[in-house]
Structure formats: structure tokens, C-alpha cells
Amino acid sequence: MEHEEESAELNLWARARAGDQPAFGSLFDLHKDRIFRHAFRLLADRSDAEDVLGTVFLELWRRRDDVRVSDGSILPWLLVTTTNTAMNLQRATRRYRHLLSRIPHEPPELSAEEKAFLRSSEIDPDLKNAIHSLNPTDQGLLTLVVIEDYTITDAAAVLCLRVSTARTRFSRLKAKLRANLNGISAHSFTVEGNRS
Template sequence: MQQESGSSEVSLWTACREGDQSAFGCLFDLHKDRVFRHAFRLLADRSDAEDILGTVFFELWRKRDTVHVVDGSLLPWLLLTATNSALNLRRATRRYRHLLSRLPREDHELSAEDQVYLRSNGLSPELDDALRGLNPTDQGLVALVIIEGYPIAEAAMALEIGPSVARKRLSRLRVRLRESLSGASTVDLALEGNGS
């Protein structure tokens, strides 16, 4: 049975190399599920796996004059191309995220609706602006301890830092925030927070 399916795949590939698009469609139908599953295993993202599937078959069509059947099947070439494409996508994503992390944050005005929401929840737009200037760990400390009222020990555990480190950071943060927010009384109340 393997020999028979292999010979039909070879004949499809031969027709494909001569420009037969319907033969290419048959090859796509034959291998699309295996290539998709392989890409999904590598990337764990359905959308990315679909992109890889398209890339692999695009490359197969583009390189049809140089691709050769291995043991009666194109599957080894397809899976290897999927692996290489997935690795390229990972590298590109990593480079893109690194680049984004290095870009300066864009200051933007809060909508009137967002300002109403912040004020109704005891936060001023000034505090929101001050929080945006903090690194993610400091933002987490302020959000968990000062705004939400969690104990420092729980916040430290959630942020994967030691409680003493969290206390020191929080003390410095309160001073910095008071200096930068020398105004709103709701902010002063919030900055007293839960110091436990």
C-alpha cells in the first residue's frame, strides 16, 4: 500500500513540476494536515501554524524545479521546510519584541471615558501617567499593594521577588509618586495604602 501511494505521489509531483496546478492541489490535500500538526507542535499557535503551512506550500511551488521526492514522498521535505520556517518565525518574533521593548513609550491622552473610569475607581489620570513611567515590576507593586490593597508579602510572591526587596522598592516608589503627584488628595490616600 505504501508503495502504491508513493508511486501516485511521484506521478502527482511529476505533473506538478510540469505546472499542473490541480496536481499541486492534490498534494496539498494529501499533506496539509501533517504539515499543520507539525507546525502547531513547534509553535503552539494555530494562526502561526496556518502561516507556516502556507509558507511551506508556497516554497514547494516556488522551488518545484529543485525539490526531489524522498522514498516516494514529499513529506520529509515539507516537514523540514516547516521546521525551518517555524524557527525563522520564532527568531523574527523575538527580534520584533526586542525592538519594541527598546522603543520609547508613546504618550497618549486618555479618552474622557477612561478618565471617568479612573476617577470613579479612585485613580486620577495623574497617577495613571505616573504608573506608565514605571518598570513592570514597580507597576505591579503599586497596582497590587497601593491600589488593590494586597499585603506586600503576597504581592512579592506574585511578582517573584523577595518581601524585603518589595518593601524597599515600595518605600522608594511611594516617595517618587508623592513627589510627582504633589496634588490630588485621592492619590495621597491611595499612597498610604496597605503597608503590611
């Protein structure tokens, strides 16, 4: 009887390796409870055990040409893979929890000077929306020249543009922003765009 079960499993495994999905599903059904119980014993968490179960069978499919059959069954390979996967998950969880424990839980209190600086550094919401309407190169140009106060020459170098192209683009984007903002806070982006 046991020999027949081994033979049936080997038959399923041969078909699964050849890409037969129903055969792979039958192998899953055959071993899923045993693998889940083993993972649950190691992790003592139902959700983690379910994750390990899925990962183990994904690995079985992915590495199907490397799986070693023992005593006519893939179960030993599945159990070893379950142990390794569970241990990896435990290590990752410990690292994650350790990292979380090192992060301050409450934001630090800002000084009055820091709060004032943040308020003075805020970008007008209309201007922010207008900036988002620009293409990435123009956004970069505007950010560097207007917000970060780089020269057009420096901004052109960063954006891999010729200086003449950067000047033309900057002039056009200022006009586009003025039109989009409809005159609102025109001084927000009045800069010395002709600086070198």
C-alpha cells in the same frame, strides 16, 4: 499498498512540477494536515502555524525543481522546510518583540518651550492644502525656499534646476498659491524670492 501510495504521490508530483495546478492542489490536500500539526507543535500558535503552512507550500511551488523526493514522497522535504520556516518565524518574532520592548510606550513630556516652538512652527492648514496641490518639484522649491529658508540658488542646486528656471517657477508658484489662498495670509509666503 504503500508502494501504490508512493507511486500515486510521485505521479502527482511529476504533474505538479509540469504545472498541473489540480495535481499541486491534491498534494496540498494530501500533506496539509501533517504540515499544520508539525508547525503547530513547533509554534503553539494556530495563526502562525497557518502562516507557516502557506509559506511551505509556496516554497514547494517556487522551488519545485530543487525539491528532493525521499522514499517516494515529498513529505520529508515539506517537514524540513516547515521546521526551517517556523524557526525563522520565531526568530523574527523575537526580534520584533525585542524592538517593541525598547520603544518608549508613552511619548515623552514636552517642555513649555518645546510646545511653544511646535505651535509657532505649524503651517496654516489652507497653506498646507495649497502646497499639496503643487507638483513635486514646486513643492520642493517652496519647502526649501519658504519653509526652510534656503536661497533660490541653493534650492535650484538641490532640485537640479537652472537658477533662472527656479526663479521663474518660484514666481509662478507664488502667484498660484496667492490665487488658491485668495489673499489669505499672503505674508505666509512673502519671501525674498530674488535672493541669490
